[in-house]
Amino acid sequence: MKATHLFAAAFAASLGFTSAFAGGEGWTHDFAAAKKQAADEKKDLLMDFTGSDWCGWCIKLNDEVFKHEPFKAGVKDKFVLVELDYPQDKSKLSEETIKQNDELQEKYAIQGFPTILLCDASGKPFARTGYQEGGPEKYVAHLDELRGKKDARDKALAEAAKAEGTAKAKALISALEGMELEDAVAANFYPEVIEQIKAADPKDETGFSKKIEEKQKFAKWESELQGFAEKQDMEGALAFVEKSAADFTGESKQKILATKAGILAQSGKFDDSLKALAEAKAAAPDSEIAPQLDNFKERIEEMKAGAADEKAGADEEKKDEAKEE
Known part of the structure; x- marks a missing residue:
């Protein structure tokens, strides 16, 4: 088997073929085969959801980490490496691989690239990460720390x-x-x-079921809001947000009110936007996103000042035109 594998590799090299994997040798596209290998070798899976020919951070992660020997040496006894690529140039992948990757993207709820999932041999995820600066040695240490989550x-x-x-x-x-x-x-x-x-x-008594129901309810709200965004219906979106805010509490309400502030700011209603933002902050002052709202407030105030300067400039132009007439 080894001789056959070596012959095939040598034949491919003689034809000028190169690795189809952004991270180089040692990666596979075949998820089912990767799970079997992981089970046989008692390893975990490292799944790299990437856009190899368009995603800047994916390319940086490959160039700074995955292509280097310290990374390969650091993971070879712990992980089976799986590259799930979503390139703009689909000719790089077979139809079977494209179908597999699309199904895995949905199943693992991948929203951005690169996403790195650590999974056990059955494919169950236990940790999630992405680009990390610092080079291959630091990334291997980061992965070792994440393995503790399993x-x-x-x-x-x-x-x-x-x-x-x-x-x-x-x-x-x-x-x-x-x-x-x-x-x-x-x-x-x-x-x-x-x-x-x-x-x-x-x-x-733990509040877990209530928390799950609230998240499901918010996910449905986001889906409905997306419908207004696709139609670019700002007025409809604002009415929907204002109506639904009363149906939520805590962080969910905070996110909805922050969305309201964003819509109002885009509409040039900066005072109303700042008011909505203050309401959002009050809805859950100790949440993870609460500090971000302060940055959002500064941005809206800058937009308001810019709009005021623009209006003042336009008024001056009108005065000058009136004088000339």
């Missing part, structure tokens, strides 16, 4: 198996939250854990 997951699940009631629910919640995965990813790959939480905590 151990934490497995430990929490083992503790949950021994517990009952809310104690069981809390251990299961700890397993999910420790991985810091997108909600859609958790729902796709850990549905049994979510159902066990609900069964162990039927009165929702």
